Amino acid sequence: MKTTLSTEQLTLLLAAILSLCLALMPPLVIYVGGVKSERANLAVEAQIHAQSITELVNRNPELWQTMTVGLEQILRSRAGDDTPEIRAVHNLSGEEVAQYADPLDGPFYFTASDKIYDAGQVVAQLTITRSQVPLLLDTLMVGTISLLLALGFFLFLKFKPLADLRKSQEELESLAMNDVLTGLLNRFAFHHRSQQMLLTAARRQEKVAMLFMDLNKFKQVNDTLGHEIGDALLIEVAHRLRASVRECDIVARLGGDEFVVVLTGVEGQGAVGVVAEKIAASLREPFLLAGKTISSSASIGIAISPADGRSLAELRTNADLAMYHAKELGEGGYQFFTADMNQSNLNRMALKQDMKDALMRDEFILHYQPQIDVLSGQVCGVEALVRWQHPVKGLVPPLSFIAAAEESGLILPLGDWVLNAACRQLRQWLDAGVTGLRMSVNVSPRQFEAEAFLSKVHGVLAQYALPSALLELEVTEGVMFKNPKKAIEQMRHLRMMGVHLSIDDFGTGYSSLSYLRELPVTRLKLDKSLIQNIETDPGTLAICKATIRLSADLGLDVVAEGVETLEQIHTLKRIRCPVVQGYYFSKPLPSEALLRFVSQNKADYVVGANGASMGEMVRPETTAHTSHLKLVATG
Numbered sequence: 244m245k246t247t248l249s250t251e252q253l254t255l256l257l258a259a260i261l262s263l264c265l266a267l268m269p270p271l272v273i274y275v276g277g278v279k280s281e282r283a284n285l286a287v288e289a290q291i292h293a294q295s296i297t298e299l300v301n302r303n304p305e306l307w308q309t310m311t312v313g314l315e316q317i318l319r320s321r322a323g324d325d326t327p328e329i330r331a332v333h334n335l336s337g338e339e340v341a342q343y344a345d346p347l348d349g350p351f352y353f354t355a356s357d358k359i360y361d362a363g364q365v366v367a368q369l370t371i372t373r374s375q376v377p378l379l380l381d382t383l384m385v386g387t388i389s390l391l392l393a394l395g396f397f398l399f400l401k402f403k404p405l406a407d408l409r410k411s412q413e414e415l416e417s418l419a420m421n422d423v424l425t426g427l428l429n430r431f432a433f434h435h436r437s438q439q440m441l442l443t444a445a446r447r448q449e450k451v452a453m454l455f456m457d458l459n460k461f462k463q464v465n466d467t468l469g470h471e472i473g474d475a476l477l478i479e480v481a482h483r484l485r486a487s488v489r490e491c492d493i494v495a496r497l498g499g500d501e502f503v504v505v506l507t508g509v510e511g512q513g514a515v516g517v518v519a520e521k522i523a524a525s526l527r528e529p530f531l532l533a534g535k536t537i538s539s540s541a542s543i544g545i546a547i548s549p550a551d552g553r554s555l556a557e558l559r560t561n562a563d564l565a566m567y568h569a570k571e572l573g574e575g576g577y578q579f580f581t582a583d584m585n586q587s588n589l590n591r592m593a594l595k596q597d598m599k600d601a602l603m604r605d606e607f608i609l610h611y612q613p614q615i616d617v618l619s620g621q622v623c624g625v626e627a628l629v630r631w632q633h634p635v636k637g638l639v640p641p642l643s644f645i646a647a648a649e650e651s652g653l654i655l656p657l658g659d660w661v662l663n664a665a666c667r668q669l670r671q672w673l674d675a676g677v678t679g680l681r682m683s684v685n686v687s688p689r690q691f692e693a694e695a696f697l698s699k700v701h702g703v704l705a706q707y708a709l710p711s712a713l714l715e716l717e718v719t720e721g722v723m724f725k726n727p728k729k730a731i732e733q734m735r736h737l738r739m740m741g742v743h744l745s746i747d748d749f750g751t752g753y754s755s756l757s758y759l760r761e762l763p764v765t766r767l768k769l770d771k772s773l774i775q776n777i778e779t780d781p782g783t784l785a786i787c788k789a790t791i792r793l794s795a796d797l798g799l800d801v802v803a804e805g806v807e808t809l810e811q812i813h814t815l816k817r818i819r820c821p822v823v824q825g826y827y828f829s830k831p832l833p834s835e836a837l838l839r840f841v842s843q844n845k846a847d848y849v850v851g852a853n854g855a856s857m858g859e860m861v862r863p864e865t866t867a868h869t870s871h872l873k874l875v876a877t878g
């Protein structure tokens with residue numbers, strides 16, 4: 244089995260090895276050195292003693308034979324009583340000598356021997372034995388000191404770097420687990436902790452409630468008051484959330500203004516509702532940030548396990564769906580998940596998120612569809628139509644996302660982008676010498692109602708130094724639904740600015756000729772559904788005719804949308820429709836293609852003077868970058 248050591252364990256092991264070396268080295272050096280020099284000393288001593296005895300024996304040969312005792316005395320006088328030398332004189336073996344030795348001296352003996360001669364004959368052997376105890380005592384003392392030093396060293400190595408390591412590790416862990424701005428758990432930690440919480444709860448057969456929320460108007464705060472205030476708001480929201488739940492509950496920020504709270508061991512909807520209300524109420528309280536009072540609120544969606552999902556993913560999705568419903572029901576409330584919150588909602592939400600990202604990644608583009616003046620044959624304007632250049636889905640048409648954008652409020656930033664991009668384009672065309680084109684921009688009701696709309700229009704015209712009459716805003720009758728008075732007021736202001744206004748898709752839904760007089764608009768756009776039937780349905784033809792006549796009386800311009808055939812053009816010309824737009828001339832085109840269209844006069848054709856006879860295509864003669872198109876009479 245292969246085991247790997249953690250950095251902490253490795254550091255500890257290294258510290259232990261270093262300290263052990265420090266503890267062992269000095270006593271080892273002392274001991275080995277001591278032994279070596281002691282052995283040398285002993286050998287020298289033994290030799291000196293043997294020499295002196297040899298001299299004595301040689302001088303008095305009979306002494307050796309008779310007077311071992313005398314030798315004893317001599318030695319005793321030189322070396323003292325009961326010394327190893329005395330014992331050795333009797334030629335006792337080392338072990339026997341040890342018996343006489345002081346038990347305190349223990350078994351630690353070094354021996355060194357030398358021979359004693361008498362007239363060249365070895366008569367005895369002198370063995371000097373010495374105890375090792377003093378050396379061991381020295382070694383022990385040095386060992387103790389170095390052991391203490393090593394211990395200190397070890398503790399230093401152990402705690403200092405480990406403390407540093409642990410500190411940085413803790414910092415790292417905290418970075419990985421916590422949201423830097425608010426200090427709440429981040430997306431990763433939320434996932435991890437909730438997963439654990441769900442497992443524990445399932446084992447104990449408890450319920451877990453997941454509360455998803457995002458702040459209403461957060462983007463507005465960020466955009467109008469700046470990111471610092473936006474950040475301060477998020478931090479304060481985090482505080483309030485933490486203060487609204489128990490210590491053991493999870494509170495996390497998933498990014499942006501999205502927060503999630505996970506409650507464990509909950510009784511049921513009643514108890515969760517109490518917490519949700521507490522949270523909602525605390526977030527409805529005004530926020531005092533940098534001296535400014537800001538009001539905010541959160542829409543909260545709730546899913547409770549196991550009924551609303553056993554897995555984290557399921558709970559998340561359902562809580563998210565419920566949040567979406569809470570948003571629809573009005574700001575600052577909460578909603579429990581119910582089974583009928585269906586897949587289409589989910590798709591809408593995914594679309595919303597995708598669009599948010601698309602705005603950041605600048606994936607939207609504008610195409611321009613020419614509008615042709617029936618009498619002069621000139622391209623008199625273009626309609627800017629947004630498209631989404633999706634990295635996976637390719638070019639996505641507006642009908643697939645405008646409604647979702649409108650619903651989610653994303654239409655506001657998207658609309659701003661469109662208005663700006665269209666005006667920038669117009670400025671570029673003007674600079675390139677392309678004149679006589681009016682730019683029509685579609686404006687959604689939500690955009691139109693917004694307080695800042697007027698100043699935005701004003702701002703963008705100023706930014707690109709555009710004559711206001713070159714801009715036309717297309718609104719649908721939808722702008723009148725909520726607050727007709729306010730809508731009319733808004734229209735008046737825009738007209739006063741000099742901006743043109745048109746009613747888009749006229750003839751669908753609630754179109755009423757009677758209120759046209761009230762509206763300060765400059766144009767009607769006959770919806771393509773009318774044009775499509777104009778040839779076949781006399782009723783439709785009558786409506787178009789009446790609308791065009793009334794508009795003329797009121798001084799209003801009319802554009803027929805969705806013109807696809809030459810027959811339709813003839814009819815429209817006959818009933819005096821002044822401007823036409825449709826695939827017959829061109830689909831909406833990217834800027835360069837639109838310019839090519841204008842310069843090549845693709846729309847040049849021949850038509851009966853009163854529209855009665857069929858026309859034939861003729862090749863254009865016009866030069867580049869002019870918006871001139873000819874309608875040549877043949878009949």
Ligand code: C2E
Pocket residue numbers: 612627628629640641642645658661684685686687717747748771804805806807824825826827831
């Ligand atoms: P709309 O404003 O009525 O734009 C006309 C739509 O009819 C365009 O569709 C255009 O491509 C299409 N069209 C033009 N000529 C013909 C034709 O001969 N036959 C047929 N069948 N269709 C024709 P598109 O570009 O798909 O836009 C659809 C709608 O999306 C627009 O209807 C408008 O309501 C909305 N939209 C487009 N761009 C924007 C925008 O920037 N902001 C807002 N708020 N809405 C936009």
Ligand code: MG
Pocket residue numbers: 626685717747
């Ligand atoms: Mg339009």
Ligand code: MG
Pocket residue numbers: 747748768770771804
């Ligand atoms: Mg339309």
